[in-house]
Amino acid sequence: MSLKSTTTTTPLTILVVDDEPDLVELISYNLEQQGHTVISAGNGVEALRLAKSRQPDLVVLDVMMPELSGIEVARRLRSQTETASLPIIMLTAKSDEAHELEGLGSGADDYITKPFSMQVLLARINAMARRTSGSGAGGRETLINLGEVSIDLEEHQVSVDGRPISLTITEFRLLATLFANEGKVMTRPALISSAIGPGVTVTERTIDVHVTALRKKIAPHSAMISTVRGVGYRADAPQRVEQDA
The missing domain is CATH 3.40.50.2300 (Response regulator)
Structure with missing residues (x-):
């Protein structure tokens, strides 16, 4: 067919x-x-x-x-x-x-x-x-920097401590969404909509798996992405991470 x-x-x-x-x-x-x-x-x-x-x-x-x-x-x-x-x-x-x-x-x-x-x-x-x-600039900032992690939205590149790292498409969009909303708690459904896309059915656990992989890849800055129990995740600048520690 x-x-x-x-x-x-x-x-x-x-x-x-x-x-x-x-x-x-x-x-x-x-x-x-x-x-x-x-x-x-x-x-x-x-x-x-x-x-x-x-x-x-x-x-x-x-x-x-x-x-x-x-x-x-x-x-x-x-x-x-x-x-x-x-x-x-x-x-x-x-x-x-x-x-x-x-x-x-x-x-x-x-x-x-x-x-x-x-x-x-x-x-x-x-x-x-x-x-x-779908991550073209569209008049928005094309670079997002949070501490020693930098995202180039136009080139689809991420660097940690000045060295490039490889992310999957989903990991890239997750990181970009979290960093663009620094300090704001992002629910799992919101992250699914942003990183996976509308009309695609996945479980919230899927997001957890991707975030776990993402944290490993941005080490030693993994603590910048924190878990908000029962809600979702939040990205914070290093200064706030140190204050909360």
Whole structure:
């Protein structure tokens, strides 16, 4: 089945990775109907090779694959400079929270449980594309500095103590939202809306996983992001963190 009425974004080059040929064919057909270019891999080793050589805009990655799992593929993609910021949508046949958290913890930006409709997958891809391209300046300040952490909204770059770090798209948008609202408590639903996007259903626990990963990446300044129990998170300048300590 093809989808002819889905709202499309700028055409992307998408790497589809799954060891089920029929599913790869179905996903590829529907993505191509939306104007996207598709490259495919049937295993994790091939996926890593194609991600490096073809530099896709986004990866749709199955978790359960022989030899090299999608979890390990995601971790390796995140560890390599060329692919560290590559958006990843994971597919899995397991719907329990533990596997979702494992997938997100490995560096995935989004997570879809099989079986799923093509409409859902395309909506997630479109949302991811908007998040990737939606942080232009638009007349706003393009640099946010909080202590020794600096965010360049236009270049999608973050530096800690003067050195660049690699963040996923979701982590970048989370950090930008928290820093832009310095001193203000941001609820989990508000962070979901900002970092994940409207119309995409995720649990509040998903935000917790991303924040945990984000804190590790901005070390030794992790304390700048504090948890407000039962509500959400708040970013504070170093001076306030020291006062509250």
